[in-house]
Amino acid sequence: NAGVTQTPKFQVLKTGQSMTLQCAQDMNHNSMYWYRQDPGMGLRLIYYSASEGTTDKGEVPNGYNVSRLNKREFSLRLESAAPSQTSVYFCASRLLGVAEAFFGQGTRLTVV
Amino acid sequence: AQRVTQPEKLLSVFKGAPVELKCNYSYSGSPELFWYVQYSRQRLQLLLRHISRESIKGFTADLNKGETSFHLKKPFAQEEDSAMYYCALSGGAAGNKLTFGGGTRVLVKP
Numbered sequence: 001n002a003g004v005t006q007t008p009k010f011q012v013l014k015t016g017q018s019m020t021l022q023c024a025q026d027m028n029h030n031s032m033y034w035y036r037q038d039p040g041m042g043l044r045l046i047y048y049s050a051s052e053g054t055t056d057k058g059e060v061p062n063g064y065n066v067s068r069l070n071k072r073e074f075s076l077r078l079e080s081a082a083p084s085q086t087s088v089y090f091c092a093s094r095l096l097g098v099a100e101a102f103f104g105q106g107t108r109l110t111v112v
Numbered sequence: 113a114q115r116v117t118q119p120e121k122l123l124s125v126f127k128g129a130p131v132e133l134k135c136n137y138s139y140s141g142s143p144e145l146f147w148y149v150q151y152s153r154q155r156l157q158l159l160l161r162h163i164s165r166e167s168i169k170g171f172t173a174d175l176n177k178g179e180t181s182f183h184l185k186k187p188f189a190q191e192e193d194s195a196m197y198y199c200a201l202s203g204g205a206a207g208n209k210l211t212f213g214g215g216t217r218v219l220v221k222p
Binding site for chain 1: 207
């Protein structure tokens with residue numbers, strides 16, 4: 001049982017480049033989330049999708065876009081990467097709003 | 113708006129000593145609160161949730177609505193408790209919005 005899978009695990013981008021972080025879950029969960037983890041800042045919510053077909057902004061959505069492609073997949077896109085977006089990105093999913101969330105292994109992104 | 117605050121970034125205790133991690137929240141409705149833990153080189157995982165009122169690995173947490181707090185406690189810390197701990201709150205429509213605090217790193221010294 002794979003759980004939540006993120007790709008890629010590591011990525012280096014040049015300022016201004018674009019990329020998409022992929023996330024897929026095989027647990028038939030309704031809600032999916034994207035977070036960034038920075039030292040001293042904890043986990044900050046970028047975007048979330050309560051169910052297939054819906055997305056909502058979190059605390060730090062600027063510079064990002066998301067797509068809930070289907071129930072399984074929730075992608076995060078950086079259109080024009082900036083050094084301030086250097087971070088570790090985590091995807092998570094859960095069945096219901098108040099259930100346990102399951103996390104991916106993270107994507108370490110460096111923007112130079 | 114919902115907010116979770118963990119005032120301590122680092123807690124260093126000796127093995128066998130009590131440990132308490134503070135969590136305060138701001139939310140206008142009835143929150144669902146959680147503690148998540150991230151051990152070295154492992155994924156973030158659920159430790160406990162307030163609705164279950166359970167003790168996991170010797171940890172307990174009590175929701176105090178008057179003080180808007182959900183502090184995590186363990187009477188006797190063990191070296192394997194060294195990890196990063198996050199307090200989290202489910203809010204918004206149907207509790208779908210899950211936000212986390214800044215995290216507290218716990219170091220248990222032998």
